Amino acid sequence: MPGMVVFGRRWGIASDDLVFPGAFELFVRIIWWIGTLILYTLHKGSFDCSGGGVLHSYLVGLLVLLALIILSLCAIVYVSAQGTIMNPGPRRSIPALVYLRALLYIPELVWACLGAMWVSDDSQGCDPATVGAVIAAVVASWVILLFTVLGVLFVFDPLGDPRPQPPAIEQLGVRDLQSSEGSQFLFTARSLATKVWESRLRLLCCCLPQDESHRAAFSSIAQLVSGFFSDTDLVPSDIAAGLALLHQEQDKMEQCRDPDDVVIHSPSSPIMELEKAAHCMQFAAAAYGWPLYIYSNLFTAPCKLSGDCQTAEYDIVGGDHLGCHFSSILHSTGLQYRDFIHVSFHNQIYEIPFFVALDHKREAVLVAVRGTLSLKDVLTDLSAECENLPVEGVSGACYAHKGMSQAAGYIYKKLVNDGILNQAFSIAPEYKLVITGHSLGAGTSSLLAVLLRNSFPTLQCYSFSPPGGLMSKALADYSKDFVVSVVLGKDLVPRLSIPNMEDLKKRILKMVSNCNKPKYRILLQGCWYELFGGDPDDFPTEMDNRREEELSQPLLGEESLIIRHSSSYQSLASEDSPAHTPAHLPLFLPGRILHITEEGPSRRSCFSQARYRAEWSSEMAFRSILINPRMLTDHMPDAVLHALRSLTSDRSFSLCPPYLLSTSLCV
Secondary structure: OOOOEEOOEEOOOOOOOOHHHHHHHHHHHHHHHHHHHHHHHHOOOOOOOOOHHHHHHHHHHHHHHHHHHHHHHHHHHHHHOOOEOOEOHHHOOHHHHHHHHHHHHHHHHHHHHHHHHHHHHOOOOOOHHHHHHHHHHHHHHHHHHHHHHHHHHHHOOOOOOOOOOOOOOOOOOOOOOOOHHHHHHHHHHHHHHHHHHHHHHHHHOOOOOOOHHHHHHHHHHHHHHHHHOOOOOOOHHHHHHHHHHHHHHHHHHHHHOOHHHHOOOOOOOOHHHHHHHHHHHHHHHHOOOHHHHHHHOOOOHHHHHHHHHHHOOOOOEEOOOOOHHHHHHHHHHOOOHHHEEEEEOOOEOOEOOEEEEEEOOOOEEEEEEOOOOOHHHHHHHHOOOEEEOOOOOOOOOOEEEHHHHHHHHHHHHHHHHOOHHHHHHHHOOOOEEEEEEEOHHHHHHHHHHHHHOOOOOOOEEEEEOOOOOOEOHHHHHHHHHOEEEEEEOOOOHHHOOHHHHHHHHHHHHHHHHHOOOOHHHHHHHHHHHHHHOOOOOOOOOOOOOOOHHHHHOOOOOOOOOOOOOOHHHHHHOOOOOOOOOOOOOOOEOOOEEEEEEEOOOOOOOOOOOOOEEEEEEOHHHHOOOOOOOHHHHOOOHHHHHHHHHHHOOOOOOOOOOHHHHOOOOOO
16 A cells, blocks of 8 residues: 655555554543543532642643544544555545644643643642642653654655656556656656665664775665665555465465475485584584573573683684683583684674684584674675676586675685685694584575685585575586585575565565455454464455456556566566566575475474474575564574484474574464
8 A cells, every 4th residue: 555645745654554553542542531531520619729720621621632532533543444455445534634633732732731830830739649640641641742753753754755756647557667757757766765775774883883895785785675665655564464464375375285295305315414414503503602602501501601701811712802702612512722723703794703623523624604693794694786706617607695705705815815724724634624604604604615615625514594595506506516505494594585585575565455354454363373373364365356467567556666667567477478587686595405394283382392304405495485483483593403403313302492482483
């Protein structure tokens, strides 16, 4: 639904978004009105204290004002609940009601000032309970006014100024962007959106140094984010409703799917790889340092680290001023100080922590790269445009995720140019090279393995929960001989890439435009389904009497930026359409993919056993994003480690692991 247009501008809220805030304020106002009426009734005819006349006028005026506000809120909530997301006709009167409600803030402000003046000047000698009630009313007025101001700032859209339309618009979706006017209009809108998002990123990351590398990162991330929904006119609640509908639609399809179609059979057994992966995941998790160690061992970790952190002084460690990170690595891996060759906790954009150690159990020189743990790491993650990564011996286009490619180059220079690997192999020349990491560390370690492959032909890389948009098809095929990617369940990150996000946007647009239920019902039922489960909502897949060709047309609305040649218009079209061309280069997961799934129902009791299975999969199984409460928890390193350990041991886990206890999945 296009954003609501009031006060001469578009806002980041739609006319059907006022149900919940209006209902909450209505509840507060009714309680307030009842309390004021009781106070007035108890003191009727007995306002004989100093300033009693002013108090009488204040209470009568407050009752009348609250009654008017309650009536306006009732009208707003009722009208806002009418229609559907794509049918705003029944809500045509919402702007007028918003203007009326805004006008009522003026007398409310006056009455709040009047009440404050009475309390400070004329309340002497009055009943203390009465004075306290008036103080509460005054405070409530100011609190509501304050939250109203904050709400206005929250839904304020810097891009919501009335936009000059290109000339000769006959119908939305029939604009000729080849004309200079249309091209200039679209370029101006996108440039403004990019500047707004760049300003937001600078404000969010104000604590980071504003050097050239950070400015370049801010600019590229702003272009990526601003362009994603720039050709739609959806507000955040529309996207939330689309995600709720999509989750239930995916669950319905999964319930109808033949179980034999889900399993991808492979001639080779993953058992040996699982044992190696479980061992390497211990080091990948240890690279996170003390935050993950304490989170995974809440009762014992603080005591173990309390003495070590203050006294730890290690010559090979950089960036760990208190020594807590390295102490937790020692406890997590069971290695000794002499087993470590180099440990770096230096962290900047495109420069992430890692350590090099001698793994005597597996006879390997092990390089472990840390995943996302800081704001600088997030900027590295979000630098998702493609960058050329030429590799000798690889035929085909070689390109990769820019942020992780830069991080891999940084570690490569440290390992090779600074002689770290030479030092390690001079101590243990018969050992092999193993590289591992989780999340950001997984993507970086995979690209690092590609860079080091020619120098170390026997190296192996274990990549846990790597990002889906990592490397080109040529590099992904090349890495199958030495990289194993481990993905748990419905983890979001291995399915996260720009083409997959475009596909998600297409699905959200179709869900939103096809559903004929009001948004407040979609959100309520979606929240209930996420928290308590049940059967997926049986909503229609198409609006009544709506032709299939109409579904490929842009969203209705005068302010919409969906236009004929935009990427979203093409994504809504048929996949076989000649106009359907990918807007971004496809990127894939690295190496062979080992997919771990939990057997049994998708929702289980906290006290039921968690059983997993592992099967070889292909990158095609991760071409779409799955909406599920576990898409974030399945990415956590302790969740991956728990699943690998349960697969490689005979122990039965009858209690919910920690990563499930912190969510609403245990129902």
